[in-house]
Amino acid sequence: MALLPSCLRDSGKSSIALTNIDVSLDQEHLLGDISETIIPETKTPGAKSLNLHLFTLKMLDDCYEKEDQKLFFEGLDELQDRSEAKFSRSFQKLTVPEREQLLVGIEKEEQAPAAIKKFYDIMKSKTIEGYMSSKYVMTNLIVWELVPGRWNPYYPVKSA
Amino acid sequence: MSNINIDSQKTNTYDVIVIGSGISGGWAAKEFTEKGFKTLVLERGRDVQHIKDYPTTNKYPYEFDHRGQIPLAIQKENPIASRCYVFREDAMHFVVKDNEHPYQQEKPFDWIRGYQVGGKSLLWARQTQRWSDLDFEGPARDGFAVDWPIRYKDIAPWYSYAERFAGIAGNKDGLQELPDGEFLPGFPLNAVEDYFKGVVSKKYPTRHVISARCAHLSKPNQIHLDQGRAKCQNRTLCQRGCPFGGYFSSNASTLPWAAKTGNLTLRPNSVVDSIIYDDEKEKATGVRVIDANTKQEMEFYAKIIFVNAAALNTNLILLNSKSNRFPNGLGNDNGQLGKFVAFHNYSARINAEYDGMLEWSTDGRNPAGGGYLPRFRNLLKQETDFKRGYAAGFSARRSVNRDSSGVGASLKDNLAKAPLGPWQVGSHMMGETIPKEENFVNLSKDKKDAWGVPLLNISVDYDENDRLMKKDYIEQLSEMFTEAGFKNIKVNDSSQAPGLDIHEMGGARMGHDPKTSILNKWNQVHACKNVFVTDGACMTSTSTQNPSLTYMALTARAVDFAVKSINKFEI
Numbered sequence: 001m002a003l004l005p006s007c008l009r010d011s012g013k014s015s016i017a018l019t020n021i022d023v024s025l026d027q028e029h030l031l032g033d034i035s036e037t038i039i040p041e042t043k044t045p046g047a048k049s050l051n052l053h054l055f056t057l058k059m060l061d062d063c064y065e066k067e068d069q070k071l072f073f074e075g076l077d078e079l080q081d082r083s084e085a086k087f088s089r090s091f092q093k094l095t096v097p098e099r100e101q102l103l104v105g106i107e108k109e110e111q112a113p114a115a116i117k118k119f120y121d122i123m124k125s126k127t128i129e130g131y132m133s134s135k136y137v138m139t140n141l142i143v144w145e146l147v148p149g150r151w152n153p154y155y156p157v158k159s160a
Numbered sequence: 161m162s163n164i165n166i167d168s169q170k171t172n173t174y175d176v177i178v179i180g181s182g183i184s185g186g187w188a189a190k191e192f193t194e195k196g197f198k199t200l201v202l203e204r205g206r207d208v209q210h211i212k213d214y215p216t217t218n219k220y221p222y223e224f225d226h227r228g229q230i231p232l233a234i235q236k237e238n239p240i241a242s243r244c245y246v247f248r249e250d251a252m253h254f255v256v257k258d259n260e261h262p263y264q265q266e267k268p269f270d271w272i273r274g275y276q277v278g279g280k281s282l283l284w285a286r287q288t289q290r291w292s293d294l295d296f297e298g299p300a301r302d303g304f305a306v307d308w309p310i311r312y313k314d315i316a317p318w319y320s321y322a323e324r325f326a327g328i329a330g331n332k333d334g335l336q337e338l339p340d341g342e343f344l345p346g347f348p349l350n351a352v353e354d355y356f357k358g359v360v361s362k363k364y365p366t367r368h369v370i371s372a373r374c375a376h377l378s379k380p381n382q383i384h385l386d387q388g389r390a391k392c393q394n395r396t397l398c399q400r401g402c403p404f405g406g407y408f409s410s411n412a413s414t415l416p417w418a419a420k421t422g423n424l425t426l427r428p429n430s431v432v433d434s435i436i437y438d439d440e441k442e443k444a445t446g447v448r449v450i451d452a453n454t455k456q457e458m459e460f461y462a463k464i465i466f467v468n469a470a471a472l473n474t475n476l477i478l479l480n481s482k483s484n485r486f487p488n489g490l491g492n493d494n495g496q497l498g499k500f501v502a503f504h505n506y507s508a509r510i511n512a513e514y515d516g517m518l519e520w521s522t523d524g525r526n527p528a529g530g531g532y533l534p535r536f537r538n539l540l541k542q543e544t545d546f547k548r549g550y551a552a553g554f555s556a557r558r559s560v561n562r563d564s565s566g567v568g569a570s571l572k573d574n575l576a577k578a579p580l581g582p583w584q585v586g587s588h589m590m591g592e593t594i595p596k597e598e599n600f601v602n603l604s605k606d607k608k609d610a611w612g613v614p615l616l617n618i619s620v621d622y623d624e625n626d627r628l629m630k631k632d633y634i635e636q637l638s639e640m641f642t643e644a645g646f647k648n649i650k651v652n653d654s655s656q657a658p659g660l661d662i663h664e665m666g667g668a669r670m671g672h673d674p675k676t677s678i679l680n681k682w683n684q685v686h687a688c689k690n691v692f693v694t695d696g697a698c699m700t701s702t703s704t705q706n707p708s709l710t711y712m713a714l715t716a717r718a719v720d721f722a723v724k725s726i727n728k729f730e731i
Contacts, residue, residue, distance in 0.1 A: 038567045061229035103567045133221045148394045150524035153350040157521045
């Protein structure tokens with residue numbers, strides 16, 4: 001993936017070149033924290049070191065309608081509001097369990113408002129997509145083969 | 161053209177001109193150059209050399225910016241191309257963009273094209289089945305189109321000839337409706353595909369599920385190694401171009417083979433305007449070309465011209481080849497050129513789940529794609545309220561039920577596991593459509609492309625026969641799925657436009673009678689004997705088989721005839 005650093009931009013702007021959306025460096029860091037909550041670093045790399053938040057921004061920039069992009073950032077603001085309302089602190093200042101509680105709360109909320117729901121759906125699905133198709137996962141965990149060189153139509157497995 | 165002098169005639173003269181470098185043009189080039197004929201292949205698109213020009217072929221999924229997805233802006237600029245399954249980040253450079261090559265649609269028609277050396281042979285689904293006499297006798301038996309001027313015995317040796325060189329994987333299934341060929345080992349069915357085959361053969365003695373036959377080197381012979389090709393490595397990334405030459409394409413096979421003879425001149429970026437007809441000599445003498453980049457006009461000359469521009473573009477070139485003798489297009493004395501266009505009806509699919517055979521999964525990948533169910537309706541006699549019938553694909557794969565709920569370390573753990581779920585099974589319909597005069601292409605009266613060639617105007621639609629046939633496919637496959645114990649059967653009756661099947665055929669059909677057809681039994685224009693058409697435009701009817709293998713065989717057969725005719729001074 002070509003994520004070109006935009007060194008010449010003002011320091012308050014996102015670290016990657018984006019065409020359709022306007023993202024501040026603060027927002028980028030916040031998205032990094034949210035993605036790290038979804039896929040944390042354990043014994044293996046997590047979202048931040050795999051740049052999954054930057055992948056999410058790239059996809060949001062190129063593959064979503066304007067309306068979805070607008071809802072995404074409204075939803076991001078709403079998440080901060082919820083953090084302040086519930087814990088009197090911004091998302092970045094929360095503990096990991098608090099961050100998880102906030103995100104899972106949105107996932108479980110049946111009638112979540114449109115913006116925060118859209119934000120969460122895009123953020124989570126793209127973080128997972130970026131993770132599952134990352135070089136780390138595809139070469140270490142669930143190996144994707146460029147040249148399988150075989151077709152075994154009857155591959156025995158334990159029945160469920 | 162008054163600006164042509166004797167010198168340019170000399171340097172621009174060949175024995176043969178082949179228009180188009182796709183699957184049939186590549187075959188024409190191979191056959192003529194092998195027989196010692198200086199052959200010029202004109203390709204309107206850019207050059208694509210085997211391996212060298214497959215930029216994505218060895219990329220991993222994470223090397224694509226959008227993991228394969230086409231960015232929204234490109235989708236919006238290319239609504240037609242975007243509906244094609246190969247228009248993804250890894251192969252979009254091989255698909256024509258909508259606005260670069262516009263056409264007119266009187267009715268919705270998704271015209272999918274590949275303007276480059278190799279054409280759509282780089283992108284095709286590689287399914288290869290022979291026709292039988294049940295197909296060739298179809299129009300005569302069922303009273304539509306005109307009688308095919310050939311029968312199975314005429315083409316059978318040429319099927320063998322094409323198969324041996326191209327390399328076709330398949331099993332000898334012994335079916336009257338799908339003759340066996342010269343096969344490399346077939347790609348075996350998996351547990352549930354085999355199971356379904358068993359259920360079907362028990363309940364429906366005249367229906368057969370077989371391993372799909374495909375143009376892959378499952379076990380190459382010397383002739384394939386001599387082409388510089390190697391065993392298929394089961395990558396199933398074929399649409400990117402294969403660095404092993406594991407599947408058949410003009411780029412991997414016929415064109416380099418033709419080049420090795422020293423008799424091939426390949427000219428990319430050569431948009432053909434028309435074929436030049438000489439009223440005095442009473443034959444075609446060459447081809448008018450516009451250089452795609454410089455837009456310079458030029459002419460090339462030859463004794464024989466093969467038109468292999470892909471079905472609809474072949475119609476366009478012939479229609480645009482106007483002369484005193486042929487004011488309505490080359491060979492179009494009867495006004496039928498461009499009419500009786502047909503296609504394959506791919507507009508229905510059925511998906512379901514199966515929770516048996518859970519002790520099996522699969523490993524590696526199957527380039528054949530799974531199973532194939534040849535036409536069984538109206539096979540030996542008329543028995544339904546619609547004419548003809550459909551073939552169907554059938555495939556099964558084991559699903560993976562990942563738990564992606566929640567967030568954090570537990571989610572991460574769950575994503576690393578791949579618990580197997582039930583089998584997902586699916587089928588798609590490949591219906592024969594009936595060629596009709598109302599389904600036609602002609603030239604735009606007022607619009608031209610960037611090279612001054614009239615735009616093609618397309619007017620093709622489904623009819624009542626297609627609707628009745630689709631209903632039957634849905635009923636029959638649903639019943640067969642139910643019989644097999646498949647659950648959650650879901651029918652996808654899509655409204656996809658004709659064209660997306662990428663099996664458009666006809667317009668310059670073969671026939672016995674010059675009054676009702678454009679080509680004779682040798683693919684030779686009735687009224688202009690040194691012009692041959694051996695791509696999809698020649699098809700009198702469509703049957704249900706994927707057509708490319710038949711184009712290969714017809715091309716080799718027509719070249720053989722043309723060469724014999726030259727030697728007898730008949731053309």
